[in-house]
Structure formats: C-alpha cells, structure tokens
Amino acid sequence: MSRWDRFVDTFLNGKVMLKYLPDILSGVVVTIELALLIVVTGLAAGLALALLRSLGVRPLNWLIIFVVDLFRSLPPLVIIVLIYFGLPSVEISPSGFVSTWLSLAFVLMAFSEEIFWAGITSVAKGQWEAARSTGLSFGQTLTNVVLPQAFRLTIPPLTNRTIAITKGTALGTVVAVTEILGQASSAMSNSYNPSPLMMGAAAYVVLFFPVVVAARWVEAKFAWKR
Amino acid sequence: MIQTFFNPGIIAASWPIVLAGLWNTVRLSLLVVPLGLFGGLILALLASVKHPAVRWPLMAWVDFFRAFPPLVLLILLFAGLPFAGLELGGFVCVAVAFFLNTGAYYGEILRAGIDSVPAGQVEAARSTGLSRLQAMAYVVLPQAVRNVLPDLLSNTLEVVKLTSLGSVVAVPELLYQARQAQSITYNPTPIVVAAVIYFVMLWPVVRLLSRLENRALAGR
Numbered sequence: 001m002s003r004w005d006r007f008v009d010t011f012l013n014g015k016v017m018l019k020y021l022p023d024i025l026s027g028v029v030v031t032i033e034l035a036l037l038i039v040v041t042g043l044a045a046g047l048a049l050a051l052l053r054s055l056g057v058r059p060l061n062w063l064i065i066f067v068v069d070l071f072r073s074l075p076p077l078v079i080i081v082l083i084y085f086g087l088p089s090v091e092i093s094p095s096g097f098v099s100t101w102l103s104l105a106f107v108l109m110a111f112s113e114e115i116f117w118a119g120i121t122s123v124a125k126g127q128w129e130a131a132r133s134t135g136l137s138f139g140q141t142l143t144n145v146v147l148p149q150a151f152r153l154t155i156p157p158l159t160n161r162t163i164a165i166t167k168g169t170a171l172g173t174v175v176a177v178t179e180i181l182g183q184a185s186s187a188m189s190n191s192y193n194p195s196p197l198m199m200g201a202a203a204y205v206v207l208f209f210p211v212v213v214a215a216r217w218v219e220a221k222f223a224w225k226r
Numbered sequence: 227m228i229q230t231f232f233n234p235g236i237i238a239a240s241w242p243i244v245l246a247g248l249w250n251t252v253r254l255s256l257l258v259v260p261l262g263l264f265g266g267l268i269l270a271l272l273a274s275v276k277h278p279a280v281r282w283p284l285m286a287w288v289d290f291f292r293a294f295p296p297l298v299l300l301i302l303l304f305a306g307l308p309f310a311g312l313e314l315g316g317f318v319c320v321a322v323a324f325f326l327n328t329g330a331y332y333g334e335i336l337r338a339g340i341d342s343v344p345a346g347q348v349e350a351a352r353s354t355g356l357s358r359l360q361a362m363a364y365v366v367l368p369q370a371v372r373n374v375l376p377d378l379l380s381n382t383l384e385v386v387k388l389t390s391l392g393s394v395v396a397v398p399e400l401l402y403q404a405r406q407a408q409s410i411t412y413n414p415t416p417i418v419v420a421a422v423i424y425f426v427m428l429w430p431v432v433r434l435l436s437r438l439e440n441r442a443l444a445g446r
Binding site for chain 2: 069072170200209
C-alpha cells in the first residue's frame with residue numbers, strides 16, 4: 001500500500017464511514033435541536049432582561065448587571081460541569097442535554113442582554129422624548145421607535161456572538177450528550193479508526209460554514225452607512 | 227447547602243490542587259494569547275494585500291475557523307493525529323488549536339483595525355521615505371491596535387476562558403484540577419471554588435469591557 005492509500009484507509013475509510021454514518025446523522029439532529037433551543041431561549045431571555053433594565057428600577061438593574069457579568073466571566077464548560085456534576089448533590093439531576101442547553105442559553109442571554117442594552121441606550125434621548133410627546137405610550141415608543149433602531153445596530157455583534165456560543169454545543173460531549181462530537185468520539189473508540197471523527201468534523205463545517213457566510217452577508221447589509 | 231457546595235474542610239483539603247491548576251491556567255493563557263495574536267497579525271498583514279489570489283483563500287481560512295468548534299479541532303489533533311503516527315500531547319495540541327482558532331478571530335479584529343486607518347496615513351508615511359513595512363509597523367499598526375482595543379480585549383477574555391477546554395485533553399489547568407479534586411472528595415465544592423476563582427479573576431475585565439462597549443456603541 002502506498003502512503004496515500006494508507007492515509008485514506010486510516011482517515012477516510014469507506015467501510016467505517018458507512019457503518020457509522022447513521023450515528024453521526026443522529027448526532028447532527030441532536031446538535032441542531034440543541035443549537036436552536038439555545039438560540040431561541042438565550043436571545044429571548046437576553047431581550048427580556050434588556051427590556052426589564054430599561055424600566056430603570058435600581059436594585060433590579062444591579063441584579064441584572066451582576067447576573068450578566070457572572071455569565072460573561074465564567075467559561076461555558078465550567079458552567080456545564082457545575083450544573084451537571086454539582087446539582088445532583090442537591091437531588092436535582094439534569095441530563096447532559098439539559099445542562100448544556102441551560103448553560104449555553106445563560107451565556108447567550110448574558111452576552112445578548114449587553115448587546116441589546118447597548119443598542120437601546122444608543123438611541124438618542126430626544127427620540128424617546130419626541131415619541132412620547134406625540135402621544136405614544138412607553139410600550140409603543142419602545143416597540144415602534146427605539147427597538148427598530150436598536151436592532152439595526154446590534155445585528156453584527158449579535159450574529160458573531162450567537163455563532164460563537166452555538167458552536168459550544170460541542171462542549172456537551174463532556175457531559176455525555178450524543179451530539180456530533182460525542183457520536184464521532186464513541187464511534188472512533190469502537191472502530192479504533194479516526195474516520196468517524198473526520199465525518200463529524202465535516203458535519204460541523206457543513207452545518208456552521210453557511211451560517212458564518214450568511215452572517216457576513218447580514219453584517220454587510222445591516223452595517224450603518226457612516 | 228453550605229456543606230455540599232462550600233464545604234470548608236474540602237476547600238482546605240483541595241486548595242493546593244486547585245491552586246496548582248490556577249497557575250497552569252495563567253501559564254497556558256500567557257502562552258496562547260501571544261500565540262493567537264501572532265497568528266492574527268500574520269493573517270491581518272496578509273489581508274492588507276488586496277490581491278484576489280490572497281484575499282479569497284484568506285477569507286475561507288478565517289470563516290472555516292469561525293465555523294469550526296475549537297473543541298472539535300482540539301480532539302481532532304489530540305485523538306486523530308496519533309493514527310497518523312503523530313502524538314503531540316495535550317499541551318501542544320492546545321497550543322496548536324489555539325494558534326489556529328483564536329488566530330482567525332484576532333486576525334479579523336486586526337484586519338478591521340488596519341482598515342480603519344485612513345489610506346492617507348500610509349501615503350504620507352511612504353512619501354517621507356518609510357518603506358512599506360516601516361509604514362505598517364510604525365504608522366498603521368499602532369493606530370489600528372488603538373482603534374480596536376476593546377475588541378482585542380474582549381477576544382482575549384474569551385481566549386482565557388477557552389483554556390478550560392484543556393481539561394478535556396488532560397492539561398492540568400484550573401477546571402481539570404478542580405474535577406480531579408471533585409472525584410477524590412465526592413463533593414462539588416472544588417468546582418465551585420474554581421468557578422469563583424474564574425469569576426474573581428475575570429470580573430474586572432468584564433466590567434471594563436462593558437464600559438468600553440457601551441461607549442463605543444452609544445458614541446455613534
């Protein structure tokens with residue numbers, strides 16, 4: 001066997017790949033489920049916190065800032081491990097899937113709250129005053145005047161963060177979530193061949209590369225013309 | 227609750243183990259942050275060559291590593307390469323993975339910084355007799371770095387947090403040591419201690435960043 005044949009036989013072994021393809025595909029499904037859950041709940045919670053903060057209740061705002069800072073300073077893997085290995089000591093045993101989802105949703109919540117808040121505060125005070133003086137209520141001003149302007153400003157940092165945090169679903173493998181990396185790793189140790197890992201890597205590229213390219217496009221489209 | 231998560235006896239017993247982890251995290255960060263910056267600088271300098279033959283492969287490279295989870299990259303190096311007869315060890319794998327992954331992120335930031343310096347600066351520098359390289363090093367880069375300092379700091383924070391991935395490939399950094407202590411003591415206290423250490427260490431950076439970011443967005 002030539003070097004190249006040996007390389008292909010080791011890293012791109014057709015037989016092994018065919019055998020473990022269903023496992024990897026089921027991993028893809030779990031990764032997509034996890035990613036969607038994280039994005040939806042994380043962004044919703046982040047927006048909710050930013051809106052709460054705009055009410056301007058002092059003690060509440062301190063609490064929000066503390067929670068946001070907490071989840072911005074802790075490494076996501078530490079939060080996952082803490083929830084998964086720590087909570088069972090008090091008789092709560094979240095699965096690996098739930099631990100990963102909660103951890104990354106909290107992290108995305110923290111980052112997106114900061115971004116949403118920065119967007120809201122960036123809308124000049126005069127806009128608020130003008131809107132209110134035309135007779136719009138606080139809620140109407142927020143939804144019809146402030147948020148549309150704020151969103152535009154927040155899109156580029158938001159897409160970046162969301163992608164970076166969603167990629168973190170791979171961390172679930174540490175707490176036995178059967179997502180792509182988890183499936184690929186166990187297939188690799190069962191077959192004693194790295195081909196499943198190569199498949200898993202390819203699956204991540206197929207899944208996330210279009211998202212990154214789309215994000216570039218969205219960023220360019222929403223960028224403020226200065 | 228206190229006995230479970232903040233057990234004083236266990237804090238005392240596991241402290242040396244966790245502390246050793248903290249030092250390794252600091253050492254690891256001191257290695258991978260300059261390494262990533264160096265990788266990013268190479269990419270950013272390449273990006274200032276506006277030729278399509280450089281531009282497109284470069285963009286693909288950066289987008290690839292933006293799309294690829296760092297943990298997968300790390301596992302690929304750590305568990306995949308030995309099949310090709312190349313065993314690098316956890317520490318080297320982390321260093322290489324970070325060079326590739328965080329290099330792409332630093333590269334994007336530095337490129338934006340270089341783009342933010344007006345072309346007139348380069349023209350003026352060149353007309354005083356500075357070479358292309360001198361103009362970049364003495365005129366463009368200092369301004370570029372200053373313009374994107376908050377983003378550089380923010381990425382550095384992410385890199386330091388990311389060193390916790392080392393625990394997956396048995397690099398004895400803070401999280402790894404805490405998990406070791408946890409499995410010896412059957413108590414989650416060491417992990418809570420590690421989390422507190424991360425928070426105390428990184429909170430000032432987060433505060434500073436949040437100020438800088440708010441000012442940057444609000445200042446437009």
